[in-house]
Amino acid sequence: MTDLGPGIEVSGGWGGTVARLDDLHHAVHALQGAARRLDDAAAALAAAERATWAGDEALGSARTARTTLAPLLSGLGSPGETAEALRALARSLQAAAEGYQQAESAVERTVRRLVGAQASWAGEGPLAGPVAWITGVHMVGGVGLVALLGKARTGRWPEPTSIVRTGGVELMLHGAASHLQALRKGFQLWPRHPVGGVAQPLATLLRERSVTVAVLGAGRTLQGAERPRDDAALLRLIGEAYPDGASGGRGVVSVVRFDQPDGTRSWAVAIPGTQGSGPEGDNPMRATTNLSLMAGAPDGPSALVLEALDQAGAQPGEAVLLAGHSQGGMVAMAVAAGAVAAGRHTVTHVLTAGSPVAGMTAPPGVTTKHLEHSTDIVPALDGLPSPDEPRRITVRVDLKSSTDPVDRMASRDLIDSHAISTYARTAERVETAGEGDPSLTAWRDSVAQQVYGPEGTVATLTQFQGSQPMAEAGGPRGPMGGSPPVPSLRPLVHPASSR
Amino acid sequence: MLTGATAVSPVVAMAMGHIEEAARALTAAGDITWVSDAATRYRAALDEAQQAVARTARDVAAAHTALLLHDRATAAACADMRVVAGRSLLDRVIGRP
Numbered sequence: 001m002t003d004l005g006p007g008i009e010v011s012g013g014w015g016g017t018v019a020r021l022d023d024l025h026h027a028v029h030a031l032q033g034a035a036r037r038l039d040d041a042a043a044a045l046a047a048a049e050r051a052t053w054a055g056d057e058a059l060g061s062a063r064t065a066r067t068t069l070a071p072l073l074s075g076l077g078s079p080g081e082t083a084e085a086l087r088a089l090a091r092s093l094q095a096a097a098e099g100y101q102q103a104e105s106a107v108e109r110t111v112r113r114l115v116g117a118q119a120s121w122a123g124e125g126p127l128a129g130p131v132a133w134i135t136g137v138h139m140v141g142g143v144g145l146v147a148l149l150g151k152a153r154t155g156r157w158p159e160p161t162s163i164v165r166t167g168g169v170e171l172m173l174h175g176a177a178s179h180l181q182a183l184r185k186g187f188q189l190w191p192r193h194p195v196g197g198v199a200q201p202l203a204t205l206l207r208e209r210s211v212t213v214a215v216l217g218a219g220r221t222l223q224g225a226e227r228p229r230d231d232a233a234l235l236r237l238i239g240e241a242y243p244d245g246a247s248g249g250r251g252v253v254s255v256v257r258f259d260q261p262d263g264t265r266s267w268a269v270a271i272p273g274t275q276g277s278g279p280e281g282d283n284p285m286r287a288t289t290n291l292s293l294m295a296g297a298p299d300g301p302s303a304l305v306l307e308a309l310d311q312a313g314a315q316p317g318e319a320v321l322l323a324g325h326s327q328g329g330m331v332a333m334a335v336a337a338g339a340v341a342a343g344r345h346t347v348t349h350v351l352t353a354g355s356p357v358a359g360m361t362a363p364p365g366v367t368t369k370h371l372e373h374s375t376d377i378v379p380a381l382d383g384l385p386s387p388d389e390p391r392r393i394t395v396r397v398d399l400k401s402s403t404d405p406v407d408r409m410a411s412r413d414l415i416d417s418h419a420i421s422t423y424a425r426t427a428e429r430v431e432t433a434g435e436g437d438p439s440l441t442a443w444r445d446s447v448a449q450q451v452y453g454p455e456g457t458v459a460t461l462t463q464f465q466g467s468q469p470m471a472e473a474g475g476p477r478g479p480m481g482g483s484p485p486v487p488s489l490r491p492l493v494h495p496a497s498s499r
Numbered sequence: 500m501l502t503g504a505t506a507v508s509p510v511v512a513m514a515m516g517h518i519e520e521a522a523r524a525l526t527a528a529g530d531i532t533w534v535s536d537a538a539t540r541y542r543a544a545l546d547e548a549q550q551a552v553a554r555t556a557r558d559v560a561a562a563h564t565a566l567l568l569h570d571r572a573t574a575a576a577c578a579d580m581r582v583v584a585g586r587s588l589l590d591r592v593i594g595r596p
Binding site: 037038044047061085 | 507508510511513514515517518520521522524525527528529530531532533537541544545547548551552554555558559561562565566568569571572573
C-alpha cells in the first residue's frame with residue numbers, strides 16, 4: 001500500500017486495479033451534489049409550469065411554453081429522473097469505495113503476515129546471525145537509498161514523517177522484531193506481538209523497584225471551563241502534569257473526582273508519558289519503563305496510578321476513565337487490565353493519545369479510544385495496527401489536512417506530531433468532526449454520562465507523585481509493588497509546582 | 500393558472516443555473532484516478548448522465564426562449580387589457596354609450 005497525499009492507493013490483490021479512495025469519495029459527493037441541483041431544477045420547472053397561463057383563455061405563446069415544459073417535468077430525461085439515476089450511480093460508487101477499503105485492510109494484514117513469516121523463517125534458519133546483519137544493513141541502506149532517490153526526484157530530502165505516514169516504520173518494526181524473536185530458543189513463527197516478545201528478555205534485565213506515592217497538596221475544585229467535559233480537556237490536564245506543565249512535576253499523575261448531583265462519584269486519571277530520566281533514575285515514568293510496558297511486565301507508573309486512586313478514595317463500582325499520553329496510554333491500558341482482573345477499580349473507559357497500544361488487550365467492559373497522528377512514530381512502535389473491535393475506537397488523524405496551520409507545521413516534525421498540545425487540538429477537531437459518527441458519539445455520550453456527569457457536578461483535582469528510589473530496591477513491597485508513602489519527595493517536585 | 504401578470508421565464512432561468520451547476524459537478528465526478536473494469540462501467544454511466552444533463556439543458560433553454568415570448572405576449576396582452584379597461588371607464592365617465 002502506498003499513501004498518495006490525501007488519497008490512498010490500493011495495489012495488488014485485485015490484479016491491475018488502481019484506485020484513489022479519496023477520489024472515489026469526492027466523486028460520490030459530486031454525484032450527490034449534482035442530483036440535488038437537478039432536484040432544484042425540477043422544482044423550479046414545476047413552479048414555472050404552474051405559473052404559466054393555461055386553459056381556453058391562454059395565449060398561443062402560453063400553449064407553446066407549456067408544450068415545451070411538459071417533457072421536462074416527468075419521464076425519461078427529466079431532471080428528476082436524471083437525479084434518481086445519479087443517486088443510484090453514487091450508491092454504486094460508494095459501495096465500490098467501501099469494497100476497496102475492506103480489500104486494502106485485507107491486503108495490509110496479508111503483507112504483515114508475509115513480512116513476519118519471512119523474517120521468522122530467516123531467524124529460524126542456520127544463517128540467522130548473518131541474515132540479521134545483512135537485513136540490518138539492507139534496511140539502513142534501503143532507507144538511505146529511498147531518501148537519495150527522493151532527493152534526486154524532488155530536490156529535497158524526504159521528511160521523516162512521510163516515512164511514518166506511509167506505514168513503512170510499523171511494517172519494518174514488525175519484520176525486524178519477528179526476526180529477532182525467531183533468534184530466541186524454540187520454534188517461534190508468526191508471533192502475535194513480536195515487538196512485545198523482543199522486549200521481554202530486555203525487561204527482565206531491569207531491576208524491579210517499589211513505588212512510593214505521595215499526595216501533592218490539597219484537592220482543588222475545577223470550576224467553569226476548567227472542569228473536564230471532553231477528551232481535549234483531559235489531554236490538556238495531562239499536558240499540565242508534565243514536568244514543564246503549568247502544575248506538573250516529575251512522575252505526577254492528576255486524579256479528578258466527579259461528585260455528581262445524584263450522589264454518585266466517578267473518576268478520571270490523567271497520565272503523562274515518558275519523562276527525561278536515566279535508566280537508574282527514580283522517576284517511574286522514565287524511558288526504560290516503556291520496555292516493561294511493551295513486554296507486559298510489572299511497571300512503576302501502573303502501581304502509581306492504582307495507589308493514587310486508592311489514596312484519592314475511589315471505590316469499586318465507581319466509574320473510572322484513564323487517559324494517557326504516549327507511555328501514559330500504555331500505562332492506562334495496563335492499569336485497566338490489572339484493575340479489572342483484580343476487581344480493584346471499575347475502569348470503564350481508556351483514552352490514549354500517541355500510544356503504541358495495539359498489542360495490549362482491553363479487558364471486557366472497558367471502552368477504549370485511541371488518537372493517533374499519521375505522522376507520529378510512537379503509535380507505530382509496537383509494529384501492529386490498532387485492532388478493529390466494537391469497543392475499541394482508533395482515530396487516525398492526518399495533521400497535513402488540518403485547517404490549523406500550526407497542525408500542518410507539526411505534521412512535518414516527529415516531535416511536534418507527538419506533542420500532547422497537538423493531540424489536545426486534535427481531540428477538539430475530532431470532537432467537532434465526529435458529530436455524525438456513531439462510534440464517536442457513542443463514546444462521547446457514554447463518557448459524559450458515566451464519568452463527567454451532568455451540569456452541577458463538582459470536579460476536584462488532586463495530584464499524586466510517585467518515585468522509585470534505588471534504596472527501596474529489594475525492600476518490602478506493598479500491593480501492586482507499592483509501599484507506604486515516603487515523605488521525602490522534594491527532589492522530585494518540579495520547581496514550578498512548589499505549593 | 501394565473502392572470503399573466505407574473506413573468507415566468509426568470510424561474511426557468513434559475514432552473515438553467517441549477518442544471519449548469521449539476522453539469523459542473525458531473526465533470527468533477529469524472530476527475531478520478533481509478534483503473535478497473537468497474538471504473539470503465541462507472542465512466543460509461545457518467546458519460547450517459549452527462550449527456551442526459553446536456554439534453555435537459557438544451558430543452559430547458561428552448562423552454563426558456565418560449566417562456567420569454569410568453570412573458571412578452573402576456574405583458575402586451577395585459578397592457579392591451581388595461582387600455583381597453585381605461586377607455587371603457589372613460590366612456591362611462593363622460594357618458595358616451
